[in-house]
Amino acid sequence: MKSLYGVAGFSLGWLGSRLASRETSFAVSEWLGRLTYRTAGWRREAYEENLRGVGAWTEAEIAAHSVEAYRIFSHMLADYFRFTGKASQRLQPLLTKWRGLEHLQTALDAGRGALLVTGHLGHWELGGTLLAQEGFPMTVVSLAEQTAGLTHWRLALRRMAGVRTVIVGNHPFSFVEIMQALRRNECVAMLVDRPYAESGVEVNMFGQTTAFSTGAARLQEHTGATVLPAFVMHAEEDHYMPIIEAPVTMGEGLSIQEKTQRIADAFAPMILEHPEQWFQFVRVWNAANAVLPVRPALV
Numbered sequence: 574m575k576s577l578y579g580v581a582g583f584s585l586g587w588l589g590s591r592l593a594s595r596e597t598s599f600a601v602s603e604w605l606g607r608l609t610y611r612t613a614g615w616r617r618e619a620y621e622e623n624l625r626g627v628g629a630w631t632e633a634e635i636a637a638h639s640v641e642a643y644r645i646f647s648h649m650l651a652d653y654f655r656f657t658g659k660a661s662q663r664l665q666p667l668l669t670k671w672r673g674l675e676h677l678q679t680a681l682d683a684g685r686g687a688l689l690v691t692g693h694l695g696h697w698e699l700g701g702t703l704l705a706q707e708g709f710p711m712t713v714v715s716l717a718e719q720t721a722g723l724t725h726w727r728l729a730l731r732r733m734a735g736v737r738t739v740i741v742g743n744h745p746f747s748f749v750e751i752m753q754a755l756r757r758n759e760c761v762a763m764l765v766d767r768p769y770a771e772s773g774v775e776v777n778m779f780g781q782t783t784a785f786s787t788g789a790a791r792l793q794e795h796t797g798a799t800v801l802p803a804f805v806m807h808a809e810e811d812h813y814m815p816i817i818e819a820p821v822t823m824g825e826g827l828s829i830q831e832k833t834q835r836i837a838d839a840f841a842p843m844i845l846e847h848p849e850q851w852f853q854f855v856r857v858w859n860a861a862n863a864v865l866p867v868r869p870a871l872v
Contacts, residue, residue: 580722583654590655598651599811606647610640616854617643624848626781626858641849645807649696652811658733661702668703669808673817677709677760680799680820686755688796689803689817690789690836692766693852694843696813699805701762703815705735712737712754714747714763714788741788742769748792755796762803765789765836767855774830776837778844781858783837790832793823802839807850816843 590598610617617639624635656664680687689704691697705711713731717740718724728738739754741747754761765786773784793800802818821835844851 579720580726583723583726586654587657590651595655598655599648602647602651603644606643610643619856620854623851623853623857627779627848628845638849642852645850646852648811649807652696653698658730661706661734664699664703667812669812669814671815676801676817676819680801681758683799684758685796686758686798687760688755688789688792688798688800689760689762690765690800691762691803692764692840694840694847695804695806695850697764697805699813700803700815701731701736702734703805704760710759711735712739712751712759712761714739714741714751714761716740716742716769751792752796755792755798763788766840774833776834778837778841783857785833785837787829787833789836790829793832794829800836802836804843806847
C-alpha cells in the first residue's frame with residue numbers, strides 16, 4: 574500500500590473514482606481496506622492499543638471498532654478521490670445539516686479570524702472544502718508530502734476547490750503567512766493531534782500522556798483568533814456530518830501548554846462518541862512515541 578502513496582497512486586485513485594460509480598469505488602476500496610487490515614499488523618495493533626487507553630471496552634469491542642475503522646476509512650479514501658478539486662461541488666447531497674456553523678460566523682464577526690483545529694478524526698480533508706463552498710475564505714495548514722510532485726498535486730486540487738494551502742515544517746515564513754490570513758479575518762484549519770518533531774507539548778487525554786501541536790495556541794496568542802474544534806464525521810448511508818464546536822476558552826495568563834491542553838480536552842468527547850473514526854494508526858500514548866515527523870496525510 575505504501576508504494577501507492579505517490580502521484581501515480583493518487584492519480585490512479587482519482588481516475589478510477591471518475592470512471593466508476595460510488596458503489597463500485599467503495600467495493601474496490603473496501604477490498605483494499607480488508608487486505609490492509611490483514612497485512613498491516615503494526616498499524617492495526619497501534620490503533621487497538623490506542624483504544625485501550627480511551628475507554629472501558631472489551632477486547633471484542635475493540636476488535637469490532639478496528640474492523641469498522643478500516644471499512645469507514647476505505648470509504649472516506651474513495652470519496653476523497655471522487656470529490657477532489659472541482660468535483661467537490663457534488664458533495665452537497667451527501668451532507669447532513671451543519672452543526673455549529675453559527676460558532677464560525679460569531680468568530681468572524683469578532684474580526685480576528687477563525688482558527689479551526691482538527692485531528693485524525695472523521696474526514697478531516699473535507700472540512701476546508703466544505704467551508705469554502707459556504708463562502709468562507711479558507712486556508713489549510715499542511716506538511717509537505719513525501720515528494721514535491723505529490724505536494725503540488727494535492728495543493729492544485731485544493732486550489733480548484735477554493736482552498737489555499739500553507740506548507741509548514743521547513744518553511745520559515747509559513748507562520749507569518751498564517752498570521753496574515755487570520756489578521757485578514759479569514760479561516761485557517763490545521764491538524765493538531767500529530768505534531769512534527771519538536772513542535773508539540775505533552776497533554777493528558779483519558780488519563781494518558783500524548784502530544785499535541787502548540788501551533789494553534791501560539792497563533793491564538795499572537796493574533797487573538799478564535800479557536801474552534803471542527804470535524805467532518807462519517808454518518809449513516811455514507812453521508813457526512815460537518816461539525817463546528819463552541820470556541821475553546823483561551824484565558825489571559827494561560828501558558829502555551831495550558832492552552833494546548835484545553836484544545837485536547839475538546840477532542841476527547843468526539844473520540845469517545847466515534848472511536849471507529851479515530852484514525853490513529855500510529856501509537857499516540859506516551860509523548861516520546863507521539864512526537865514523530867509524521868505527515869498529516871490520508872494514509
